[in-house]
Amino acid sequence: QVQLQESGPGLVSPLQTLSLSCSVSGGSVGSDNYYWSWIRQHPGKGLEWIAHISRSGYTYYNPSLRSRISTSVGPSKRQFFLNLKSVTAADAATYYCARGVAVTGSVYFDSWGQGTLVTVSS
């Protein structure tokens, strides 16, 4: 059973870049038919999808964040990454990585990391 674990700085200064990684065990980012995804949740709020990346590096980004985000897959295919530039207080949230299962017309998330809380403050 695949397991995911986020890691990141916890605290980021305003206007800096937030860099997060997600470690995958029990599976590989190189597996077929999956997207490797980032989703965030502002305190007390709902879920917001950020991005998908496929094993080949093909990406889908949330249009509202596209200008500030980039994603990549590690060379070992056991990690994938999120960079979010020019963060503000509005980016403070719990960030989840998840495995997305691609089916015609949708992606559903069958495995989730435990989440990492990101605070934006100087």
Added chain:
Amino acid sequence: QSVLTQPPSLSAAPGQRVTISCSGTSSNIGNNYVSWYQQLPGSAPKLLIYENNKRPSAIPDRFSGSKSGTSATLAISGLQTGDEADYYCGTWDNSLTADVFGGGTKLTV
């Protein structure tokens, strides 16, 4: 404001059956599969339903999903206190080219 509309909260007694609605448009629910997630307090979301009405093997059959037109419904029967959680629907939106979620429904048992 979320693209998909859910009731903010619902309350029901143990043993009862409750339904949670998720309303969208032809750009999202009307033409794509819907999934549902349960988020227990302090935990990450967990997949409950995928492709409108399919359950992962570990999910009990007390949980069921359906879709009609531009709306989807999650039903939970035989409510237990352990079902107290936030529930989210999700799907792809063809116009936004984005995965979208409902605002979540807080279920009190």
